[in-house]
Amino acid sequence: MEEEYPRIDLREKVTGAAQYVEDLPDLPGTAYAAMLLSPYSHAQILAIDSTEAERSPGVIAVLDREHLAGLNPRLKVARHEHLKVRDDQDFIAIEKVRFDGELVAAVAAEDLRSACQAVDKIRVEYRPLTPVFDATEALQPGAPILHEERGTNLLFEDSLGWGNIEEGFRQADHVFEESYTSPSMFHHPMENIGGCLVQVINGEIDLWAPTSSPMRDASEIAHFFAVEPDKVRVRVPYVGGGFGSKTLVPSIYAAVFLSRRIRRPVRMIPSAEHSFRQNARHAAVYHAKLGVKKNGTITALDADLIVDTGAYTTGGATAVHNAVISAWGCYRIPHLRIQGRCVYTNKVPAGHTRATGKVQTTWGIECAIDSVARQMGIDPYEFRKKNVLLRDEFVATGTPRMDTDYLDLMQQAIAAIGWDGRSKPERPSDTAGTGHRWVKGRGMALSLRHGSQGGGRAYAMATMDARGEVTIQHTAPEIGQGTHNLIGIVAARALDLPQSQIRVRQPDTAVNLPFAGVSAQRTTMQMGKAVQNACVNLKRELFVLAAQVKGGNPEEWRLIQGRLCYGEVAFPIGEIIGALGGSAVIKCVGYHSVPPTHREAAFSGMDHWAPSAAALELEVNPETGEIRILRYSVIADAGKALHYPSAKAQVEGGAVMGFGHALFEETVYREGQFQNGDPFQYRLPVMKDVPEAFYASMLEKGDGPGPFGSKGMSQTSIVTVAPAIGNALYDALGARVRSLPISPEKILQAMGKI
Amino acid sequence: MKAQGTFSLSLTVNGTAWSGEVPVEETLLEFLRRRLRLTGTKRSCESEVCGACTVLVDNRALSSCNYLAFEAHGKTVLTIEGLADGEELDPLQEAFIRNIGAQCGYCTPGQIMAARALLLEEPSPSEEQIAEWLSGNICRCGAYPAIARSVLEAAEAYRKRK
Numbered sequence: 001m002e003e004e005y006p007r008i009d010l011r012e013k014v015t016g017a018a019q020y021v022e023d024l025p026d027l028p029g030t031a032y033a034a035m036l037l038s039p040y041s042h043a044q045i046l047a048i049d050s051t052e053a054e055r056s057p058g059v060i061a062v063l064d065r066e067h068l069a070g071l072n073p074r075l076k077v078a079r080h081e082h083l084k085v086r087d088d089q090d091f092i093a094i095e096k097v098r099f100d101g102e103l104v105a106a107v108a109a110e111d112l113r114s115a116c117q118a119v120d121k122i123r124v125e126y127r128p129l130t131p132v133f134d135a136t137e138a139l140q141p142g143a144p145i146l147h148e149e150r151g152t153n154l155l156f157e158d159s160l161g162w163g164n165i166e167e168g169f170r171q172a173d174h175v176f177e178e179s180y181t182s183p184s185m186f187h188h189p190m191e192n193i194g195g196c197l198v199q200v201i202n203g204e205i206d207l208w209a210p211t212s213s214p215m216r217d218a219s220e221i222a223h224f225f226a227v228e229p230d231k232v233r234v235r236v237p238y239v240g241g242g243f244g245s246k247t248l249v250p251s252i253y254a255a256v257f258l259s260r261r262i263r264r265p266v267r268m269i270p271s272a273e274h275s276f277r278q279n280a281r282h283a284a285v286y287h288a289k290l291g292v293k294k295n296g297t298i299t300a301l302d303a304d305l306i307v308d309t310g311a312y313t314t315g316g317a318t319a320v321h322n323a324v325i326s327a328w329g330c331y332r333i334p335h336l337r338i339q340g341r342c343v344y345t346n347k348v349p350a351g352h353t354r355a356t357g358k359v360q361t362t363w364g365i366e367c368a369i370d371s372v373a374r375q376m377g378i379d380p381y382e383f384r385k386k387n388v389l390l391r392d393e394f395v396a397t398g399t400p401r402m403d404t405d406y407l408d409l410m411q412q413a414i415a416a417i418g419w420d421g422r423s424k425p426e427r428p429s430d431t432a433g434t435g436h437r438w439v440k441g442r443g444m445a446l447s448l449r450h451g452s453q454g455g456g457r458a459y460a461m462a463t464m465d466a467r468g469e470v471t472i473q474h475t476a477p478e479i480g481q482g483t484h485n486l487i488g489i490v491a492a493r494a495l496d497l498p499q500s501q502i503r504v505r506q507p508d509t510a511v512n513l514p515f516a517g518v519s520a521q522r523t524t525m526q527m528g529k530a531v532q533n534a535c536v537n538l539k540r541e542l543f544v545l546a547a548q549v550k551g552g553n554p555e556e557w558r559l560i561q562g563r564l565c566y567g568e569v570a571f572p573i574g575e576i577i578g579a580l581g582g583s584a585v586i587k588c589v590g591y592h593s594v595p596p597t598h599r600e601a602a603f604s605g606m607d608h609w610a611p612s613a614a615a616l617e618l619e620v621n622p623e624t625g626e627i628r629i630l631r632y633s634v635i636a637d638a639g640k641a642l643h644y645p646s647a648k649a650q651v652e653g654g655a656v657m658g659f660g661h662a663l664f665e666e667t668v669y670r671e672g673q674f675q676n677g678d679p680f681q682y683r684l685p686v687m688k689d690v691p692e693a694f695y696a697s698m699l700e701k702g703d704g705p706g707p708f709g710s711k712g713m714s715q716t717s718i719v720t721v722a723p724a725i726g727n728a729l730y731d732a733l734g735a736r737v738r739s740l741p742i743s744p745e746k747i748l749q750a751m752g753k754i
Numbered sequence: 755m756k757a758q759g760t761f762s763l764s765l766t767v768n769g770t771a772w773s774g775e776v777p778v779e780e781t782l783l784e785f786l787r788r789r790l791r792l793t794g795t796k797r798s799c800e801s802e803v804c805g806a807c808t809v810l811v812d813n814r815a816l817s818s819c820n821y822l823a824f825e826a827h828g829k830t831v832l833t834i835e836g837l838a839d840g841e842e843l844d845p846l847q848e849a850f851i852r853n854i855g856a857q858c859g860y861c862t863p864g865q866i867m868a869a870r871a872l873l874l875e876e877p878s879p880s881e882e883q884i885a886e887w888l889s890g891n892i893c894r895c896g897a898y899p900a901i902a903r904s905v906l907e908a909a910e911a912y913r914k915r916k
Contacts, residue, residue: 007854009859010850011843014843014862015838015847016794016795019793020860187894189860190796190804190806190893191860238858239858240860241857241895480857480895481857482854648854652898652899653857653896653897654896655896657894657896679803679804684892685896686889686898687889687891688885688886688889690885690898690899694899
């Protein structure tokens with residue numbers, strides 16, 4: 001019944017009424033900021049001359065390394081529970097630039113054109129240095145060093161292990177080695193990264209910015225500008241997509257700096273080319289050695305990961321850690337050793353990206369599993385069924401037991417494309433006789449992600465007024481997933497009120513309700529539980545009040561469809577709350593705590609597992625290497641979807657982005673520069689790229705730990721696309737592509753044709 | 755600041771006539787967003803690639819980021835704000851809500867306006883025609899299947915309405 005209620009953010013979005021940060025009206029006296037970014041990937045800054053820019057018409061102030069007014073430009077790197085990371089990035093370039101697009105200067109002017117014209121007048125003298133764009137090369141002796149004081153491009157190492165790896169390989173009858181690489185790519189939210197509007201009133205920094213974690217951002221800004229945390233307020237209007245990219249990037253610090261300096265509101269409006277240079281996904285090399293018994297039982301996995309974080313640490317700790325703890329896939333592996341290295345290169349620094357660290361490792365392990373099964377003459381489906389973790393199996397210290405049914409997920413995924421799961425018998429890579437005929441192939445892939453990860457306690461607040469209307473306050477931005485709708489549904493169900501009586505506010509850190517942010521698949525679980533808890537508390541308060549006003553014990557009162565009931569008698573909520581007089585509201589806070597973090601358990605702080613299975617049918621032209629995806633199905637374990645169409649939209653959307661990652665997306669660095677950092681050259685999935693038969697669904701057993709049997713599932717569908725394509729391609733041609741994106745050229749190379 | 759050329763522009767936007775001086779280099783996107791405060795039309799790529807700024811000029815879909823305001827002189831412009839009839843939504847808008855044809859919503863006004871132009875030209879489009887037409891409108895959330903469903907449903911609703 002509730003699902004009939006339209007998703008609450010969509011009316012504003014389809015009428016153009018929804019406001020994003022750039023749509024907010026100017027504040028009185030607003031100045032406009034423009035940025036100067038480095039054209040070099042690696043260079044020393046010899047001199048900056050801004051004299052001409054400062055004299056340019058309309059200019060109010062210039063910011064560069066010469067104009068810091070005593071501010072320490074060093075940004076605080078995101079801390080990590082398991083890894084030691086060091087602050088390594090200045091918000092504005094000081095001695096060197098380390099990537100094409102690093103912020104070198106910014107100008108505040110009376111209007112945007114004046115600001116842009118002034119930026120062009122800033123003279124920067126660079127001494128170009130040799131850049132390094134490949135993480136493996138960056139680890140070689142003699143490679144250009146990005147951060148001289150460290151003496152190496154290796155930031156840190158992370159590891160995971162259990163059993164005894166030597167013993168595992170002793171038990172194996174066969175040992176296989178497999179390598180798979182993933183390139184850096186760009187999130188490309190449609191709303192560019194790095195825009196904001198900021199003013200300073202009575203010493204309070206008042207920031208409107210598209211971000212996924214306003215509470216964390218407020219505290220980082222307070223720390224950076226050395227003001228008390230209560231002197232920073234972050235508000236988040238609608239956010240035009242993020243996928244991990246919408247964080248506090250240097251342009252936002254520059255806008256805040258300028259606003260404080262000129263004592264006027266400042267608006268930053270980044271171009272698409274700026275956006276391309278604000279964030280990225282980590283490139284990675286996945287190398288695995290697998291030990292397997294004759295009967296197909298996996299005995300050991302020894303994996304080595306090289307993760308390229310770009311010029312600064314940024315999201316490196318989370319990416320490497322997530323890659324390390326996910327590199328074993330979803331299989332029963334008694335002896336395990338995984339090592340991950342985080343490496344600097346002269347690329348745009350990489351933050352978090354939809355299923356951070358996991359897209360790269362799923363591409364690795366799921367192709368490796370398929371390849372090993374094939375080499376042993378075992379059908380990959382049988383091999384998976386034999387080795388995949390089953391419900392209630394122990395997984396690892398600090399994690400829940402396996403809480404899904406992979407056999408069901410696989411069965412549903414293959415059935416959806418009309419496949420029995422059997423692959424073609426092994427045969428040599430010989431398609432010489434096929435001529436121009438398109439060849440069909442089918443493949444599958446599984447994924448497993450730790451769900452609802454970390455971040456401490458999540459809080460929400462529910463307020464009920466005398467009209468019986470409920471307002472939920474929180475700090476979870478609506479970035480596209482349907483977060484606010486989800487909050488409304490949980491509140492309505494917890495209070496047995498129609499959803500039309502629930503108001504969900506936009507996030508505002510002034511309410512001081514901590515939440516780690518809409519990422520890591522945590523919103524349904526953590527924010528959902530916090531809202532549910534706030535509503536349960538609200539109901540309890542209401543019953544206490546009802547008992548005071550009308551008599552009886554609080555436990556005897558019930559809230560049924562918006563009326564307070566005592567035995568056979570029902571009262572309108574307003575009659576009870578109205579008795580408070582004055583403001584006549586009841587207000588309650590609720591929270592959710594993730595399981596506590598243990599330093600020794602790599603997986604700490606997670607509530608549940610988030611798995612999926614995918615099956616795919618394609619056809620490939622062996623003469624040209626062109627691919628057509630014919631059918632794709634992906635089934636995610638949602639526990640129980642709280643709003644089925646929104647959850648389905650997430651599963652579909654993740655898969656669509658996955659097609660881009662798998663088939664054509666890649667940031668290209670050559671000849672010292674970022675070659676395709678603009679909308680013309682960076683190819684994104686369009687409607688024509690969606691396969692005709694595209695089936696996205698969810699396994700719903702109502703067994704999730706979240707509100708009403710739900711669990712986090714939004715990042716499960718993106719990861720399975722690339723390995724499903726790679727495996728289907730092998731099924732078609734007997735040739736394996738081991739590097740993303742899977743271009744026609746790589747297919748022909750894998751076939752030995754070029 | 756150096757003197758800029760201006761143009762005496764007269765046009766109709768969402769049924770309302772507008773006349774005034776605009777700089778010759780002002781894009782239609784800037785004109786709509788900054789001068790008329792019609793911010794439903796979005797800025798994204800500014801290079802006619804993504805379709806987020808799509809509006810109709812004399813019933814033809816175009817990217818307002820690469821179209822100068824003065825080019826619309828004497829013409830009729832329709833933006834996302836002009837699509838609904840008061841509180842009553844256009845069938846496209848209703849279908850986008852029903853099918854979750856929008857997620858973050860940033861590309862949505864452009865998708866809807868492009869779809870509107872398609873339905874004016876072809877009241878009964880096939881799925882292939884929809885995919886072909888809307889492949890100039892990027893949705894990074896990947897709502898394409900839902901957008902396609904929305905356009906099919908809206909086409910039917912338009913036909914019934916006639």
